[in-house]
Amino acid sequence: MKATGTAGVLGLAGCTAPTNTDPSQAEAATAAQQSASSLPAAAKPQVVDVPEQNNQVTLRAVNSTLPAHPGDSMGGPVELPKVWAWQADDREPSVPGPIIRTTEGEDIEVTLDNTNADMPHTVHFHGVRKTWENDGVPTTTGITVMPGEKHTYEIPANVPGTHLYHCHYQTHRHIDMGMYGIFRVDPEGYEQADQELFMTVKDWDSRLNRQMAGEDVSYSPRDRKPDVFTINGRSAPRTLHPEDGSPVLVSQGDTVRVHFANNGYMNHPIHTHNHRFRVIEKDGAQIPEAAQYEQDILDMAPAERKTIEFEADADPGIYLMHCHKVSHAMNGDAYPGGMVGGIVYESAMDSDVFSQLMQYAGYEG
Secondary structure: OOOOOOOOOOOOOOOOOOOOOOHHHHHHHHHHHHHHHOOOOOOOOEEEEEHHOOEEEEEEEEEEEEEEOOOOOOOEEEEEEEEEEEOEEEEOOOOOOOOOEEEEOOOEEEEEEEEOOOOOOOOOOOOOOOOOOHHHOOOHOOEEOOOOOEEEEEEEEOOEEEEEOOOOHHHHHHHHOOOOEEEEEEEEOOOOEEEEEEEEEEEHHHHHHHHHOOOOOOOOHOOOOOEEEEEEEEEEEEEHHOOOOOOEEEEEOOOOEEEEEEOOOOOOOOEEEOOOOOEEEEOOOOOOOHHOEEEOOOEEOOOOOOEEEEEOOOOOOEEEEEEEEEHHOHHHEEEOOEEEEEEEHHHHOOOHHHHHHHHHHOOOO
């Protein structure tokens, strides 16, 4: 099982050759790998409009794989052999987790269903003001949802904006295994843009995911060496796949609003080609119009959220949107790849260039 498309298991940075000669442990590792190979693939995140379902949502953790870029092009395939995906109700498990969306004043109940889980979990929501026992941190609230248990969190929708949620049990490991997502509270009277998207960027050290899948590799959270970089759980060129990826598809003159979140452990400066944008929200807070200005680099610290807005008024074509730490725009040693998306004008979708990109992305539609 490969995490990047450049080398075999032993050739990846930080990996060590198997040294364990205990037959029983070797058999256990083999069984774990076989089990991981049969896991479902995590989907891209879906929006859950919680007020439409009586202000209630149930979350579960589901062992999955993450096909960041399943094709052979551009350094592929890129796959994390084991992640812990969030599943909302009966929807597909996804990494990032589902976008939990509500409206200011529409408080929600989030039930963590751990009845079929094999480890403890919790859910912590950033941004909104809630009671102590609903903070989702086991060490300070005394509430840990153990395997076989359920617990319901009461989350008020009292701070409009774009926020995060994630597991807060063994946070350093559980976020890195995929247990994170966006929580969106629309202000009262909110008007959506012509194109409105949610995008979460994430850096991964695949050694952790491969270790959890049964591979004999060495990993320490104190010595992270990220080698996989994703937007909404996909690496380029899969990011441009119209169904499995998250391209920004626009028509000339559209107003475009993108809610960005960084659930990784590194800063990511996102650059938009040929489009200058304004940052209109930061960590849920509206930025006064007088303080907004046009720019083309969006730097985001870990856990930071920023909403940008721009007009699709460029020469119609295909333009990149990517992390400007160039090593993050790679799949292993192959460039381009990784944390690269695109702004695609509808009129350019009939071009030979777009057709070639779709072949790279594995789209046959």
